Structures are given as structure tokens and as C-alpha cells.
Amino acid sequence: xxxxxxxxxxxxxxxxxxxxxxxxxxxxxxxxxxxxxxxxxxxxxxxxxxxxxxxxxxxxxxxxxxxxxxxxxxxxxxxxxxxxxxxxxxxxxxxxxxxxxxxxxxxxxxxxxxxxxxxxxxxxxxxxxxxxxxxxxxxxxxxxxxxxxxxxxxxxxxxxxxxxxxxxxxxxxxxxxxxxxxxxx
Numbered sequence: 001x002x003x004x005x006x007x008x009x010x011x012x013x014x015x016x017x018x019x020x021x022x023x024x025x026x027x028x029x030x031x032x033x034x035x036x037x038x039x040x041x042x043x044x045x046x047x048x049x050x051x052x053x054x055x056x057x058x059x060x061x062x063x064x065x066x067x068x069x070x071x072x073x074x075x076x077x078x079x080x081x082x083x084x085x086x087x088x089x090x091x092x093x094x095x096x097x098x099x100x101x102x103x104x105x106x107x108x109x110x111x112x113x114x115x116x117x118x119x120x121x122x123x124x125x126x127x128x129x130x131x132x133x134x135x136x137x138x139x140x141x142x143x144x145x146x147x148x149x150x151x152x153x154x155x156x157x158x159x160x161x162x163x164x165x166x167x168x169x170x171x172x173x174x175x176x177x178x179x180x181x182x183x184x185x
Contacts, residue, residue: 023062106178
């Protein structure tokens with residue numbers, strides 16, 4: 001599929017895609033982006049970059065789709081993770097393998113049928129009321145019902161697929177963690 005077609009599809013679905021960007025401060029690096037808007041006149045794409053956790057503008061002429069090993073194609077841990085999340089029926093099913101990891105990270109976990117939130121704890125061990133990271137399903141939004149937010153994100157991220165929102169949630173859980181440890185294999 002051509003770059004333009006993938007960008008259009010990702011804008012419609014909220015999907016995260018991998019590109020090689022030959023511009024910016026790190027030319028030639030792989031970036032995972034969630035395209036939001038394509039400006040055809042300026043030949044630019046506005047997208048949320050998961051690596052820098054910021055909304056950025058990318059020049060179309062400096063972008064190419066990541067393919068093969070660059071895109072994580074093959075039997076890697078990342079592919080297995082994405083497969084698990086794609087097959088998950090709901091948030092508890094998607095998050096079940098990560099509950100021990102969340103505790104290792106130092107989180108207090110609140111898990112519901114349509115939401116999960118991670119909270120820091122006071123020195124006495126009691127959880128804070130406000131969540132630091134959360135993933136929820138909004139039944140009112142049928143186009144992009146899955147929302148992820150954290151104290152590090154400038155705004156909530158809405159996704160069409162649970163798998164895409166769950167990946168962002170896992171990244172934010174690690175990024176914001178009181179005791180950061182790598183994701184178990």
C-alpha cells in the first residue's frame with residue numbers, strides 16, 4: 001500500500017503507523033505516528049509522534065513507509081504483543097497479562113469492564129484519587145470509542161481499535177511509572 005493511502009486510512013481510523021522520516025533532528029529514523037490531518041497544499045501531515053509524545057508536522061516528501069524488519073514484521077515480541085491486544089475482547093482481557101507488571105511499576109490498579117486506571121500511592125500506601133494513566137471505552141463515541149490519557153500526554157488520544165489504545169496505555173504506564181521497569185517478554 002502506498003504512503004498516501006496508508007496516511008489517509010490512518011487519519012480515518014486513528015491507527016498508528018510506522019514511517020521512516022528523512023527530516024527533522026534525527027533524519028532516517030523510524031517513527032510511530034498517528035496521523036491527524038493531511039494538508040495537501042503544503043504537502044505536510046500533522047501527526048502525534050509516539051516517540052516524542054508531541055503533535056508534529058511532517059513533510060510528505062521526507063516520509064516513507066517502514067517495511068520489513070523496519071516495521072517490526074516478523075516473529076518479534078512486539079508482534080506477539082500486538083496480536084494479543086488485537087484478539088482481546090475487552091480491557092480486562094487485554095490487560096490481564098500485564099497486571100503483575102503494573103504492580104512492579106509501583107501502580108495501584110483500578111480495573112473495570114470498560115476502563116483501567118493507574119494511580120500513584122501516598123507514602124502510607126493509600127492510592128491517590130486522581131489517575132496518572134487511564135484507558136477507557138466511551139459507548140457514546142462509535143467512531144473512536146477507545147480513549148487513553150496520562151499526566152504526560154498533552155491531550156487524550158482517541159482510537160478506533162482497542163489494540164491501538166492499549167499500546168499507547170502500556171507505553172504511558174511505563175513512562176509515568178513510579179518504579180520504571182521494562183515490559184516483560
